Amino acid sequence: MEERSIDREWKKGSAELLLLSLVEALPRHGYEISKLIEQRSQGALRFHAASLYPLLYRLEKRGWIQGRWVEKSGQRRRRYYRLTPLGRKTLASQRQGWRTFVEAIGRITGVEHA
Amino acid sequence: MPDWNEEIRRQLADLRLAPAREAEIVEELAQHAEDRYRELLSGGATEAEARRIALEEGGGHELLARELRAVERTDAPEPVVLGAGRKGSLLTGLGQDLRYGFRTLRKNPGFTAIAMLALALGIGANTAIFSVVNGVLLRPLEYPEPDRLLKIWETTAEFHQASVAYPNFLDWRRESRSFTDMGAYRGDDFNFTGAGEPEQVPGE
Numbered sequence: 605m606e607e608r609s610i611d612r613e614w615k616k617g618s619a620e621l622l623l624l625s626l627v628e629a630l631p632r633h634g635y636e637i638s639k640l641i642e643q644r645s646q647g648a649l650r651f652h653a654a655s656l657y658p659l660l661y662r663l664e665k666r667g668w669i670q671g672r673w674v675e676k677s678g679q680r681r682r683r684y685y686r687l688t689p690l691g692r693k694t695l696a697s698q699r700q701g702w703r704t705f706v707e708a709i710g711r712i713t714g715v716e717h718a
Numbered sequence: 719m720p721d722w723n724e725e726i727r728r729q730l731a732d733l734r735l736a737p738a739r740e741a742e743i744v745e746e747l748a749q750h751a752e753d754r755y756r757e758l759l760s761g762g763a764t765e766a767e768a769r770r771i772a773l774e775e776g777g778g779h780e781l782l783a784r785e786l787r788a789v790e791r792t793d794a795p796e797p798v799v800l801g802a803g804r805k806g807s808l809l810t811g812l813g814q815d816l817r818y819g820f821r822t823l824r825k826n827p828g829f830t831a832i833a834m835l836a837l838a839l840g841i842g843a844n845t846a847i848f849s850v851v852n853g854v855l856l857r858p859l860e861y862p863e864p865d866r867l868l869k870i871w872e873t874t875a876e877f878h879q880a881s882v883a884y885p886n887f888l889d890w891r892r893e894s895r896s897f898t899d900m901g902a903y904r905g906d907d908f909n910f911t912g913a914g915e916p917e918q919v920p921g922e
Contacts, residue, residue: 634746635753652775653750657743658785665789683746 615649619659620668621702622649624687624695627669631686634660660685668694720755720769722748729782735790743786751776868897 626637637660638651651659663669668691675681687695709715726747730740751772758768776782823830858864871879872886882890882902891900903922910917 635750638750653747653754654776654782654785657747657750658782658789661743661786661789680749682749683742 621698623659623663624691627685627687628695631684633682633684722751732783733787733790
């Protein structure tokens with residue numbers, strides 16, 4: 605699937621869910637998040653810095669994720685984002701909402717989901 | 719290596735962010751651009767291509783500024799105030815502040831030396847002044863009820879405050895009913911002799 609085939613609004617609507625999901629298991633920095641989105645969507649989704657970081661800052665302001673600068677030996681320090689307890693609740697709620705939405709669309713359009 | 723910091727700072731200039739916040743965002747976005755640049759180089763792109771693509775993907779001036787403005791304008795993050803830890807006890811914040819202070823001092827030995835010298839001089843001067851004030855003004859005389867002590871003089875035609883003749887002193891002490899008691903002293907110089915040169919010493 606080509607990136608341009610995915611409607612921009614769809615991408616915006618799912619962006620929060622994608623970011624929260626990617627920092628659920630372990631803290632990640634912004635570049636790592638952008639690469640994971642690209643890899644796991646097999647190139648269908650890409651978040652460039654101009655949209656990725658403002659969204660990360662927005663989620664941080666809502667208290668869903670928390671960023672922290674981490675210094676590792678021999679590397680420049682990086683800002684890692686981790687899910688907060690509030691973010692974990694939000695992620696569960698968004699997952700359920702997305703699942704319900706996709707199932708509803710599937711029932712109407714006949715498109716099966718995974 | 720391109721100067722990502724300068725480029726990104728220029729893109730954020732219109733937002734007028736708090737300096738600390740701007741520095742944080744610039745550092746993070748510059749690191750992202752550098753990571754992308756290195757990835758493109760390792761994929762075979764020329765330096766010029768890699769730089770151009772990394773900057774384009776950064777969104778350019780308008781997109782980045784618009785997206786960030788929407789986030790940052792709502793409520794700027796509170797600046798970190800030393801001693802005001804977000805969570806934990808007062809001592810937790812104090813410990814962090816002390817560690818931060820020691821790290822800062824260690825990184826600036828020249829400033830630290832001047833600051834310590836200024837403090838030492840200030841403390842020394844204050845101690846000296848207090849010693850004088852304490853001795854002259856604050857420390858009480860070593861007598862009971864020192865605030866009731868009076869020094870009395872004899873007034874003559876020539877002198878407003880003249881030494882009291884000893885017979886007069888004896889009369890005053892005997893006849894006065896205003897004072898509980900009286901004492902007298904007289905200042906004089908004494909010649910101190912013995913081994914070596916004689917020396918004159920004041921006495922009372």
